Amino acid sequence: MSDTSTAIQSTLVENRVFEPSAATVQAARIAGMDAYRALCAEAEQDFEGFWARRARELLHWHKPFTQVLDESNKPFYRWFADGELNASYNCLDRHIGTPREHKTAIIFEADDGTVTRVTYKELLAKVCQFANVLKAKGVKKGDRVVIYMPMTIEGVVAMQACARIGATHSVVFGGFSAGALKDRIQDAGAVAVVTANYQMRGGKELPLKAIVDEALGMGGCETVKSVIVFQRTPTAVHMEAGRDTFMHEEMAAQPTECPVEVVGAEHPLFILYTSGSTGKPKGVQHATGGYLLWAQQTMLWTFDLKDDDVFWCTADIGWITGHSYVAYGPLAAGATQIVFEGVPTYPNAGRFWQMIEKHKCTIFYTAPTAIRSLIKAADTDEKVHPKNWNLSTLRILGSVGEPINPEAWMWYYKHIGGERCPIVDTFWQTETGGHMITPLPGATPLVPGSCTLPLPGIFTAIVDEQGNDMPNGQGGILVVKKPWPSMIRTIWGDPERFKKSYFPEELKGYYLAGDGAVRSEDRGYFRITGRIDDVLNVSGHRMGTMEIESALVGKTDLVAEAAVVGRPDDVTGEAIVAFVVLKRPIPTGDEAKAIANELRNWVAKEIGPIAKPKEIRFGENLPKTRSGKIMRRLLRSLAKGEAVTQDTSTLENPHILEQLAKSN
Ligand code: 6R9
Numbered sequence: 001m002s003d004t005s006t007a008i009q010s011t012l013v014e015n016r017v018f019e020p021s022a023a024t025v026q027a028a029r030i031a032g033m034d035a036y037r038a039l040c041a042e043a044e045q046d047f048e049g050f051w052a053r054r055a056r057e058l059l060h061w062h063k064p065f066t067q068v069l070d071e072s073n074k075p076f077y078r079w080f081a082d083g084e085l086n087a088s089y090n091c092l093d094r095h096i097g098t099p100r101e102h103k104t105a106i107i108f109e110a111d112d113g114t115v116t117r118v119t120y121k122e123l124l125a126k127v128c129q130f131a132n133v134l135k136a137k138g139v140k141k142g143d144r145v146v147i148y149m150p151m152t153i154e155g156v157v158a159m160q161a162c163a164r165i166g167a168t169h170s171v172v173f174g175g176f177s178a179g180a181l182k183d184r185i186q187d188a189g190a191v192a193v194v195t196a197n198y199q200m201r202g203g204k205e206l207p208l209k210a211i212v213d214e215a216l217g218m219g220g221c222e223t224v225k226s227v228i229v230f231q232r233t234p235t236a237v238h239m240e241a242g243r244d245t246f247m248h249e250e251m252a253a254q255p256t257e258c259p260v261e262v263v264g265a266e267h268p269l270f271i272l273y274t275s276g277s278t279g280k281p282k283g284v285q286h287a288t289g290g291y292l293l294w295a296q297q298t299m300l301w302t303f304d305l306k307d308d309d310v311f312w313c314t315a316d317i318g319w320i321t322g323h324s325y326v327a328y329g330p331l332a333a334g335a336t337q338i339v340f341e342g343v344p345t346y347p348n349a350g351r352f353w354q355m356i357e358k359h360k361c362t363i364f365y366t367a368p369t370a371i372r373s374l375i376k377a378a379d380t381d382e383k384v385h386p387k388n389w390n391l392s393t394l395r396i397l398g399s400v401g402e403p404i405n406p407e408a409w410m411w412y413y414k415h416i417g418g419e420r421c422p423i424v425d426t427f428w429q430t431e432t433g434g435h436m437i438t439p440l441p442g443a444t445p446l447v448p449g450s451c452t453l454p455l456p457g458i459f460t461a462i463v464d465e466q467g468n469d470m471p472n473g474q475g476g477i478l479v480v481k482k483p484w485p486s487m488i489r490t491i492w493g494d495p496e497r498f499k500k501s502y503f504p505e506e507l508k509g510y511y512l513a514g515d516g517a518v519r520s521e522d523r524g525y526f527r528i529t530g531r532i533d534d535v536l537n538v539s540g541h542r543m544g545t546m547e548i549e550s551a552l553v554g555k556t557d558l559v560a561e562a563a564v565v566g567r568p569d570d571v572t573g574e575a576i577v578a579f580v581v582l583k584r585p586i587p588t589g590d591e592a593k594a595i596a597n598e599l600r601n602w603v604a605k606e607i608g609p610i611a612k613p614k615e616i617r618f619g620e621n622l623p624k625t626r627s628g629k630i631m632r633r634l635l636r637s638l639a640k641g642e643a644v645t646q647d648t649s650t651l652e653n654p655h656i657l658e659q660l661a662k663s664n
Pocket residue numbers: 274319320321399400401402403404425426427428429430431451513514515528530531537540541542
């Protein structure tokens with residue numbers, strides 16, 4: 001387990017328990033712990049029946065399935081495989097002709113505060129038009145479409161339109177660089193890219209289309225035949241004749257109806273790239289039926305969604321949270337949701353609270369890093385303290401992306417939830433498709449900093465390196481013992497890596513999450529202690545240390561070698577620290593600062609600003625064993641400013657520890 005996790009662990013001796021109020025329990029879909037246990041028992045006694053009942057009840061099947069789970073080719077599990085459906089039909093069409101037809105589907109608030117609303121009927125019309133645009137461009141079932149869009153209604157429209165025609169989308173977060181975008185376009189073999197001319201964030205106009213041009217210009221993206229551009233701002237951009245067209249012009253020429261392409265339940269709905277422990281991002285592939293089932297079911301269970309709720313998940317569609325809890329789950333469940341283009345600190349750090357008041361938000365779902373930065377802001381500036389806004393419409397709060405420390409939990413509970421709203425601390429991953437371990441608002445007694453218990457049907461456990469169960473109170477490796485419908489199907493184009501990364505032989509066929517965890521002795525509650533692989537979690541964003549290292553050594557005129565580790569950070573959870581060996585003498589003073597800056601900007605250019613190291617330290621070498629392995633544990637201690645207590649006897653070059661202990 002990483003040093004970071006031990007640090008988090010030691011601050012977490014938590015005895016506070018918050019029981020749901022009687023009124024909350026009474027009104028809840030899963031009302032009380034007995035109801036929760038009954039569902040768990042149902043899943044245990046009749047595993048396939050449990051899932052089949054939910055899939056029949058929650059989804060519209062064009063062709064009903066007869067088979068539930070196909071385990072004939074483990075770990076390539078298949079769910080509801082002979083059933084046929086369409087995700088867009090399930091998110092939109094089936095609400096038409098019901099009272100939801102004229103219900104607001106999306107309340108969009110732009111960076112500058114402008115609000116646009118669309119009903120389910122209007123959203124369906126837009127999705128159909130855009131689906132027709134894609135078809136007119138020759139995009140067919142099974143083709144891949146890369147979406148590089150800001151948070152806008154059009155971003156959701158693009159995803160839904162792909163689903164409608166059976167094209168597999170791959171959304172790339174708008175903060176990724178041209179190089180990262182190119183890698184993803186190339187790996188997915190995309191035939192089209194949907195983007196915007198610019199995006200607006202914090203009052204700034206940031207380019208998207210120019211980055212697409214740069215990515216496509218790098219070579220290797222010859223599969224891309226069309227680029228469709230949403231005109232977000234009036235600013236003109238270069239448009240390549242024969243390849244690039246404007247979304248609004250294309251849509252205006254298309255009818256507002258488009259029959260759905262019915263696909264098999266296992267048809268890949270999307271690929272989403274995420275960081276792993278090697279340099280190359282993994283294209284996590286999700287299937288249509290199982291994924292959509294769980295996205296919708298968790299809306300109903302975890303958020304206890306009711307018809308009059310105003311749901312707000314602040315995640316970007318470039319991440320899994322924005323897939324499951326913006327683009328698919330809320331729509332499948334027929335919710336009204338807020339989609340926000342901007343950032344929490346613009347025009348000031350009261351933006352979230354102001355928007356909750358303005359839109360009468362009832363369920364609010366965000367990341368600990370956002371909460372921590374807003375706590376800091378509220379502490380230094382009374383004017384942005386949440387007490388300035390009326391947050392009484394809120395009834396449920398959620399947290400996702402990283403462990404939430406008890407201090408942040410308590411602040412969230414008190415100042416945002418008014419000590420009235422349960423906090424659902426949802427543990428899950430890109431690979432799991434939807435929530436795995438989370439409290440239920442009307443059932444689970446809450447313990448700050450703990451994601452509590454797995455959802456019914458999800459069989460998580462903590463094991464040792466041989467897959468043996470660990471007793472409560474003892475930390476170990478988090479696994480899932482049984483498959484579940486929304487699980488990753490494979491890594492796009494790399495089934496071997498899928499097997500090796502997630503189902504290592506020594507773990508008895510369990511799914512390996514890549515996190516460490518411990519269960520409390522009294523309640524058996526899960527607490528996630530952090531990644532056990534070389535993946536960092538910076539502001540809730542997954543970053544592979546190897547990815548950053550390869551970006552650094554890619555600066556061949558300067559860098560000879562680099563090692564990247566994480567260090568605990570009050571606001572971002574973890575911060576990136578890079579140890580760099582230059583192809584020149586160790587710089588000092590202003591020169592060191594200038595080179596560090598140059599390297600940080602280089603990483604931003606290679607991967608994206610989220611990957612910028614917070615600190616760069618220079619040395620004439622890295623600490624290595626005699627066999628040449630970089631001693632990362634040691635670097636982690638140095639990054640934290642700790643004295644090195646590890647055994648350094650295998651270290652070939654102990655004197656460099658002194659160099660690397662100093663920041664520039
Ligand atoms: C949904 C998402 C997954 C990794 C995961 C873990 C961390 C997510 C968490 C949490 C503690 C929670 N993580 N939720 N850790 N408590 N409630 O974030 O997906 O971007 O793939 O990241 O995030 O380390 O393994 P993804």
